[in-house]
Amino acid sequence: MKRVHYYIIGFVALLLLVVGGTWIGAYNGMVKRENDVVLKKGAVHASYVGRYDKASAMIGAIESANAQINSQIEAITTARSAFSNVETGTVTEIQGAADAVETTISAFVVLLEDNPSAWNTVGLYAQYMAEFNASTNSVTFSINAYNTAVSAFNTHIKLFPNVIFLGGQEAYTNWELPTLSTMPTF
Amino acid sequence: MAKKKTKVPFLSSFFALLTIVLSACSPKAALKKTNAFYINDSAGALLSSTRYYIYHYSKLLYEETNENASAISNKTNGTQIVVATKVGTEGVEFASDLLNAWGVGKNDMGLLLVLSFTPEGGFFNFNHMDVAIGDKMSTFLTAFTAEGLAQTYFDDPLIASSNYDLKLINYYFALMGEILDKAYGATSFNGASLVENYIEDEYEYFGHLMPSEKEPIAWWVWVVAILAIVLFGSSPLFYRLLFSLLGGGSNSGGGGRGRGYTFRR
Numbered sequence: 001m002k003r004v005h006y007y008i009i010g011f012v013a014l015l016l017l018v019v020g021g022t023w024i025g026a027y028n029g030m031v032k033r034e035n036d037v038v039l040k041k042g043a044v045h046a047s048y049v050g051r052y053d054k055a056s057a058m059i060g061a062i063e064s065a066n067a068q069i070n071s072q073i074e075a076i077t078t079a080r081s082a083f084s085n086v087e088t089g090t091v092t093e094i095q096g097a098a099d100a101v102e103t104t105i106s107a108f109v110v111l112l113e114d115n116p117s118a119w120n121t122v123g124l125y126a127q128y129m130a131e132f133n134a135s136t137n138s139v140t141f142s143i144n145a146y147n148t149a150v151s152a153f154n155t156h157i158k159l160f161p162n163v164i165f166l167g168g169q170e171a172y173t174n175w176e177l178p179t180l181s182t183m184p185t186f
Numbered sequence: 187m188a189k190k191k192t193k194v195p196f197l198s199s200f201f202a203l204l205t206i207v208l209s210a211c212s213p214k215a216a217l218k219k220t221n222a223f224y225i226n227d228s229a230g231a232l233l234s235s236t237r238y239y240i241y242h243y244s245k246l247l248y249e250e251t252n253e254n255a256s257a258i259s260n261k262t263n264g265t266q267i268v269v270a271t272k273v274g275t276e277g278v279e280f281a282s283d284l285l286n287a288w289g290v291g292k293n294d295m296g297l298l299l300v301l302s303f304t305p306e307g308g309f310f311n312f313n314h315m316d317v318a319i320g321d322k323m324s325t326f327l328t329a330f331t332a333e334g335l336a337q338t339y340f341d342d343p344l345i346a347s348s349n350y351d352l353k354l355i356n357y358y359f360a361l362m363g364e365i366l367d368k369a370y371g372a373t374s375f376n377g378a379s380l381v382e383n384y385i386e387d388e389y390e391y392f393g394h395l396m397p398s399e400k401e402p403i404a405w406w407v408w409v410v411a412i413l414a415i416v417l418f419g420s421s422p423l424f425y426r427l428l429f430s431l432l433g434g435g436s437n438s439g440g441g442g443r444g445r446g447y448t449f450r451r
Contacts, residue, residue, distance in 0.1 A: 046445070050324065126333055131329045133278075134329030137279070141282060
């Protein structure tokens, strides 16, 4: 075999090595980025799940506060009704009925003082908004992370020379950030 | 040979100097975690007692919850509550990014409070507080509950509106109690008594009991330092510079992550 043949074989081997290396690099890079996209997609889903789970818990807390308020109102109503029925009773009976009303009213005041956040509508509104904002931020955070991963993938498959080896790969579409009109309501 | 010996102190000094210069030139995040980790009063707005209470009880909380057997099996061990202050008006995502950058909480059981202030005439005006909740922590402490606690404890009408230190401590222990109750079933925690202790200590100085709030040393500084010790460790000057650089506590984040579950109030 002539020396020139060795040069040719060497050149072809080198060319194959470079092309093969580039191909492997492009393919592995694509797989890595695609996995990241899939992972981030899962994170977006998890953020939505978290948002809805917490919404259920929040509604449960509001209903619990409502139930407590209703039970207190019922106790006061019953005591007031008992008081109006003892108008013709003895002083002791009237005092006893009055004490019952006072006790229920005082109990309500104590509950209000001990749990101001759960017992006033302004507090509940602020809590609702905190939950709404936090879960919205969480969804936005996950969508932004997903879009960053999508951008990295799409750029990778379009870059030269990756485009030669990965030309058939489809680009991912960005996740549109929900607008207020499409934002889920609780 | 004599000539070679004279080079050793010079080279070790050069390495130490290089370490210092490179350390100073390293890229800085908006807010770097400190050796104290659990407290970063970058605004300089908090009292010494506030910083110490947060540092001490957050460290204790982490140690206690990290060794909790049932929490280990449930992978909810290692709760960390971190408080930071800053001057500036960054968006709410600042706190989310910080929680992730610092890795607050093991097993994503982290909670970060970032208080923003505006300095004015030697005083600090409180702007807002961002509450960033770690991913797993959010299953035990929702924004709804955290806001409710803030209304009761941070906005406590019995505390003077200008006393942000006491408001913060009151809220901090309420959050701790809620987490201990919901995540670990520990109902015996008495935050109110700790707040009473704090009120007695509020204007005491605790700086000597805390690690430095300086930034910790970067990993590569350690590499250069060890390399320099191996090669030129005989120089007394080098050791003096090295020990002035190193030091501080072993506090650090548990590698926790959040998913942007953050609200501002």
